[in-house]
Structure formats: C-alpha cells, structure tokens
Amino acid sequence: MGLIVQKFGGTSVANRDRIFNVARIVADTRNAGNDVVVVVSAQGDTTDDLIAKAAEITHDPSKREMDMLLATGEQISVSLLAMALDSVGVPAISLTGWQAGFQTDRTYTNARIKRIDSERIESELARNRVVVVAGFQGLNRMEDITTLGRGGSDTSAVAIAAALHADRCQIYTDVEGVYTADPRYIKKARKLPEITFDEMLELATLGAQVLNNRSVELAKKYGVELEVLSSLNPMPGTIVKEVTSEMEGMLIKGVAKDTNVAVISIMEVPDVPGMSFKVFGALARKKINVDIILQSTGRGDNKDLIFTVPKNDAEIAVAVLKENQVRFGGGEIYVDKDVAKVSVVGAGMQSHSGVASRMFEALYENNINIRMISTSEIKISVIIKLDEADRAMAAIHDEFIQ
C-alpha cells in the first residue's frame, strides 16, 4: 500500500506483446493496493529511426529541432501503454514530459531537470488513474521541448519518485538485478539483494551498465529507494539505497571490467611546479577525462608521467599533447590501448586493508601482471593487459564471492 514509480525501457515496450506484458505488471502492482506512476521510453528502435530521418535532411541538425523530433518517440509509447492499460481494465492517462510538469534548463539534447510541478500527476492519481509519463523529456523556460540525454528516462523516473515522495522507484530492465559481476562472463556471478548508492555509482562508472549514473546520483540526493528488476522474469531484483543491512562475508559487492581504457606515457617530463596543470589542463579543455594517474619518482630533474584516458579519446589526447608539448617539455609520448581496468567495489573497503592484498594475491597466483593501481573509499582498480582481463575478473570474483 503506497506509491510506486515504475520505469520501463524501450525494449520493454517494443511491440504489442511487450506492451501488454508491461500493462500486466502495472495492473498487478495496482491491484496490490498501490498508486502507480509509470515512466516509459520510446519503443525499441524508434529513437534510432527518428535520428535517421533527421540525418536524411542534414548532418548538422539544430539541437532544439532534434528534441522536438525525438520527443515524439515517448509520446507514442505512453499513449499506446495507456490504451493497453484501459483495455485490461486499469483506468490510465498518458502525459508528455511537459504535461507531467518537467521543467528543465535550456541545454537541448542534454537538459537537466530543474523542478517537477507535479500538480497534474497528483490530480490524476487522486482520480484513481495510473499515470503514464513520457520519460526523457521536459520543457524549458522558453516553452520549448527538451530531452534529457542518455539514460534520461531513468532520471525522469527517479525525479518523479523524489517529487511525489514515492515509496519506491522500480527500474525494469532486461537483467534481473545487479550482479557481483557480468553474468555473461562470470558464471558464478550472484545477484545482490541490496547495494548502496555509492557502490552502485562505482559499478556503473566501471562498466556494469545497469543503471545510468545520473539517476543513481539523483536517487542518492533525494533518498529515493531504487529497485532494479526484470520486466520479463518477475522476481525481486536488487534494492539500491543509502545504507544496506550488514551482510557477513559480503564486503565486496561486485567485480567490474572496463575495456574502454588506454594508457598514455610521457617520458622524462621536467620535474617542475605547474607541469601537471599544463598537461592535464590541455586535456581537460578538450573534455578528455583522465582517470588513473601515476608519476615515476624523479630521475635527476625528470620524471615519467603515466595516466589512463578512455580508449576512444586516446588519439585525440596524444594529438593534443604533441601540440602542447613545447609548453611542458618531456620526451617520447607512448599510447597503449591493449589494456583493461578491473575493479572490486564494496563500501568500507578502506577499513579492511586485507582487501587489496587479497586481490593482488589472486592476480599473482594467476600470473597476471599489474600495471597501475588506484584505490578509493569503496573500490580498488588495477590496469592489466586486455587479454588477461576476463581471467582476472574470474580470479578476483572467486577470491571474494563464494
């Protein structure tokens, strides 16, 4: 008995059968005595089809017009789902982003939600209707339609849950929850009953790709309890919340692999103040994210500077560095794309010094060489050779998760 926000992605509403599957989940939730707000993405390939239509017209479409175009995708799926709900006896009404009161900033194609004026949603709930809201979209102060960018519908769902003080926000996906590792690669991967927001954020960043980071950050900020679960396989999923119940022997929540990594080395850089600023400032201006940084201890007046960037930014990064090299000096610049990052995530890791050494030992026993190491409050990452990554994942998973 409460208010549940349920979000369904594009594959969950891709065709008639899937839409009725969603309608049944919503009907069950409502019949259990809950008020339900449903947030839906565009059907299957709709967004790609619309992007292709625009590409036929111009290769440089106005972002404002792209948002106008793309927002039709969710408008189609909400109206169809509302019809399906009606036809299974659940009174429902669809709302676009602007009808649902989503107010955003003016950044077309990647807008931020400023506030939700939830009056309309609340009045429809009070009329005993399921409210089906178009995800991914809002309205800016100009009364122009905006879209929220990647993972926007997750963000829409969490924002509504926060605005309505919902009891839970369920994110339905094509996986059954959050796993200790990607079950496609690690057979022994276990579904986690619970995970903290911080752990989830690290796992998402590290490539677990279950939830969009922006939505997890928003959920953390407003204390919205999330549940990740499958729309095709009805069973409890993974709860994401601020503090999870203590679980003996389950300090480590997950092992993740990220292959979108390259290591860049600049040899023999002069060891003078301001050097790091010059190097990384040049990269930041090109919006290249630097992750792990390692400096060799100085040899004479020089040191080697080694760091990671996303693999698909590596070429640009090297070009930028070579262009600016007169400003910071140094010798050869090398790039190595044949690497991967493997990480373990778990809150309170810092206070358990044993975690790092157990991880390193597991890698050593499997004859896997560690190139770089990075640690934080809740994760330990190592850079290793790309072709050893899966073996490393398995070894670490075996070590920590039984």
Add this chain to the structure above:
Amino acid sequence: MGLIVQKFGGTSVANRDRIFNVARIVADTRNAGNDVVVVVSAQGDTTDDLIAKAAEITHDPSKREMDMLLATGEQISVSLLAMALDSVGVPAISLTGWQAGFQTDRTYTNARIKRIDSERIESELARNRVVVVAGFQGLNRMEDITTLGRGGSDTSAVAIAAALHADRCQIYTDVEGVYTADPRYIKKARKLPEITFDEMLELATLGAQVLNNRSVELAKKYGVELEVLSSLNPMPGTIVKEVTSEMEGMLIKGVAKDTNVAVISIMEVPDVPGMSFKVFGALARKKINVDIILQSTGRGDNKDLIFTVPKNDAEIAVAVLKENQVRFGGGEIYVDKDVAKVSVVGAGMQSHSGVASRMFEALYENNINIRMISTSEIKISVIIKLDEADRAMAAIHDEFIQ
C-alpha cells in the same frame, strides 16, 4: 511584402525530396520579402501507421489517447521541415499546436478551435524566423492535446491567417487550383483564376474535394483570402475570396458530380401535418443527412415522399424508416442507389433565369432524364441515372464553359 501563411499536406512532405521542395517554396516566398508561417500535416502514411499501431492494442481506444498518439505525426514533420529550412539558409523554428497557441474545445479527435494565442508565433516572426506550425492539433482547457479531425490542417492554416491578419493563406495541394469540373473526367475543364467562398463551399459539398469545407467557412467568416495551388507545379492557382471580379460569360464557376447519393421513396404516406417531422426527425436522430426532398402532389389523402441521402447511409436509413413506419404510416419503401447528382455552381444564378433552362436543354439534347431538381441562390442540382452522369457533366460543361 506581407505576411503569408502556407499550408502543405502530407504528400507534400512525404519524404526528404518533397520536404526540400517545400523548403524551396518557403525560401522563395521569404526571399520575395514576406514573413512566412508554414502549416504542415503529418508525412505521407504516418497517420495511418499510427492508427494501425493503436488498432494492434485495442479496437476501442480512448479518443484522448488517440489524439496524444496522432499529434506526434505533425510534430515529426514540422521538426524535419525546420531542419531543412535551416540547411538551405532560412532561419526557422517549429512549433507544436499547443506551442503555437491553438486552444480548442474538449471534443477529442474532432475538436473546434476556440482561439489562437498568437504571441509565440509573432515573437518568432519578429526574430526574423520562418515559423513552422504543426497543423491538425491544439490544446484544450485540461492541457490535453486535441486534434481537429478531417481537413484539420487546412483549418489550422486559415485560423492562423485570421489570427495574424495575414495577407494571404496559400493551400498547397496536388492539384493546380479549382477547376470548372474534375479535369480527370472533363478534358475541357478550365482552372478558375478566382472563385467566391460561397461557390467554393457548394463545389466542396458537391464533391470537388479540393478544400475542406470547415476551412472555407472559417476563411469566409474572417475574410481570409485563400489561394489553392500546387506544390509540385509552381504557378498561380485559384484565389478564393468574398467577391470576385466580374467576368463576362463566366457566370458558372463549376460543374460537379456527386455519386455518393441514393434516392429513397416512401409511397402513399398519409397527407397530414407533422408527417415530414416524423420521417426526417427519425433520420436526423441517426445523423443521416437528407439532401433533396420532393413531395408528390396528393392523390386523395396520400402523397409519395422522395428524398436523397448519402449512398453509404442508405441501408441504415431504410432500416430506421421501417422501424418507425408505424408512426407515420405509408406503403412500400424503395431505395435506388443507381443515381448521381450533377450540379452547376455560380453566384448570382438566381437572377439569371436562363441558367436552369439552358442546363435542362443540354440534358434533353443528350437524352438524359432528370429525376429530381433542386435549386439555390448559387447552384442547380439534378438527380439522374448514375451511368449517365459523366455524359451529363460533359454536356453541361460544354453548354456553359467555353
């Protein structure tokens, strides 16, 4: 130098090439020094495709949700046209019906425009932009999306032209203007340079199918000068306005054929007061439009009642009449679907008594029998046999239009 509203139908924006064709027409109009507001329908088969999607879900969709669904069609075409205009160097902005300020009543799928709050359109024009408005749609007082029903985009265009006091409203179609008869059947048909609103209304009703009646009525009410012209063949079309310049020998503006006609005869109905009310009241309650009515002079206490209805309503009409026959009496009820209505239209016909006799003479000379006759201020219609209709059209056209 002025403000022009241009409306393009679904076939005019059906694909990339057509969209750029429209963009060129708009660009030319603007480069000639005009402000331009463009009203666009959904692309080609989009509306049918959306209706099919709804039909997959339910055979009885909520009208409110249908409007939500269908309104996406025009939203797609306006954004694509705005992109195309931008890419040919014409600054443009697209607006949905609600952004353009269309306020309607609450009749979903067939809403009436109540007013247009044209502030946004005017401010975009003031910023020197072409404004591309989604036709066919508006917003009701509940802030729900509504659609305007058949011919809705024509109505949208005329309504904007009226609200903005535009100098002209151009309706681009796949024909080059209004003809004295359908050029597919009558080779000698001539394109009219001008026609009055009233003549146009009669021609539309009679099956000329160039302009939607609702839009012509609105244009007449607000004195909006219309032009019907082709989007594929750039040349002056037909101007539709209140009073046309006098044209010697061109009293008759057109000859039209309507084959959606059936004649119903009720024999030997008692000739008592209230009888007509009982018969036609029963039909009106079923929303069946009765057109021409003919009563035989009484034979004794009875008379025959003969009238026309749309052919596709004939069966229902007969069923309704048989159900109610106890209330008005009479004998056999016959229906004849093997008929057509042929009409001549031209303002001031009443004051030229020669028109009717010339028409009847032309038919007589071609051995065509007249079954029923109806006259009004600006038209004369005859009911004849269906298979003689084309010959009748040609004979009348030859008689009046050289």
